[in-house]
Amino acid sequence: MAAAAMAAAAMADCEVTDESNDPGAAPFGNFINYYAFNPPENRMSLIPSTLLQDIGYSVESSVSDTVLLLDVGCNSGDLSVALFTHLQGRRASDDAAESRKLHLLGVDLDEDLILRAEQSNPFPENISFIPLDITHDLDSRTQLENYLARFGRSRFHLCACLAVTMWVHLNHGDAALLDLLTRLASFSDHLLLEAQPWKCYRSAARRLRKLGRRDFDHFKTLEIRGDITERAKEHLERSCGMELLRSFGSTVWDRKLLLFGKRKMMRGEI
Numbered sequence: 001m002a003a004a005a006m007a008a009a010a011m012a013d014c015e016v017t018d019e020s021n022d023p024g025a026a027p028f029g030n031f032i033n034y035y036a037f038n039p040p041e042n043r044m045s046l047i048p049s050t051l052l053q054d055i056g057y058s059v060e061s062s063v064s065d066t067v068l069l070l071d072v073g074c075n076s077g078d079l080s081v082a083l084f085t086h087l088q089g090r091r092a093s094d095d096a097a098e099s100r101k102l103h104l105l106g107v108d109l110d111e112d113l114i115l116r117a118e119q120s121n122p123f124p125e126n127i128s129f130i131p132l133d134i135t136h137d138l139d140s141r142t143q144l145e146n147y148l149a150r151f152g153r154s155r156f157h158l159c160a161c162l163a164v165t166m167w168v169h170l171n172h173g174d175a176a177l178l179d180l181l182t183r184l185a186s187f188s189d190h191l192l193l194e195a196q197p198w199k200c201y202r203s204a205a206r207r208l209r210k211l212g213r214r215d216f217d218h219f220k221t222l223e224i225r226g227d228i229t230e231r232a233k234e235h236l237e238r239s240c241g242m243e244l245l246r247s248f249g250s251t252v253w254d255r256k257l258l259l260f261g262k263r264k265m266m267r268g269e270i
């Protein structure tokens, strides 16, 4: 790799770019140009397009229920749309009747990003975006329950939480990270998780300092550090009734993409 390309890749690692790419400090990872340096294909290429069928849901069978996806921290929606089309295995031009079965809700705390997601949404019948801070217990419960109620369900079939954990952890602390995982597990039967590794925390803190901004409230006092993915897995397995089903390998940024599922005896709902 040429030196300039290597430098660019190293800078882009950990979604921490230089200021010329990112005019705002984006303290929640709410980068306005995220998909310019981490296109959805980087992760879609790791996820089998048969994932829903593999975990027991069919979006094609006429007798199957609607399948509900949740994308937490959806940014400007590019990955949400890519995930939707990837898992549905269909294109915008395909028969609309066949698309009724898969629905996706994208949530993000950044209202401007949600507005952009709404404006460029190619499937407004099937994909919805709402502003929501997932760390707010009551808001999350109300908004997610309202959405699920439209389909007569109390849980999503699959929740994607990609590249979000670090931002919740740095901004709200250890308890909030665990609460986030507990909440996602309580609202979904399957969870696709990409947690940023510890080296990214250090890069994010360094970047704030370089920009002359205040440090993250919790960086120095976090007790959960080191192998963050392993700690998340431990929590999901020990306290949330989930088990690791599959690892889809590592992304170009060397992050694991893991699929968890509710242990069978913990499900028991429509």
Ligand SMILES: C[S@@+](CC[C@H](N)C(=O)[O-])C[C@H]1O[C@@H](n2cnc3c(N)ncnc32)[C@H](O)[C@@H]1O
Pocket: 015, 028, 029, 030, 031, 034, 072, 073, 074, 075, 076, 079, 107, 108, 109, 110, 113, 132, 133, 134, 135, 161, 162, 163, 164, 167, 168
């Ligand atoms: C680095 S981006 C990842 C975007 C997308 N999940 C992906 O992997 O392509 C992190 C996103 O999480 C959002 N985010 C951070 N904290 C959040 C919170 N507490 N509630 C909802 N969204 C949050 C940010 O606004 C940002 O859009």
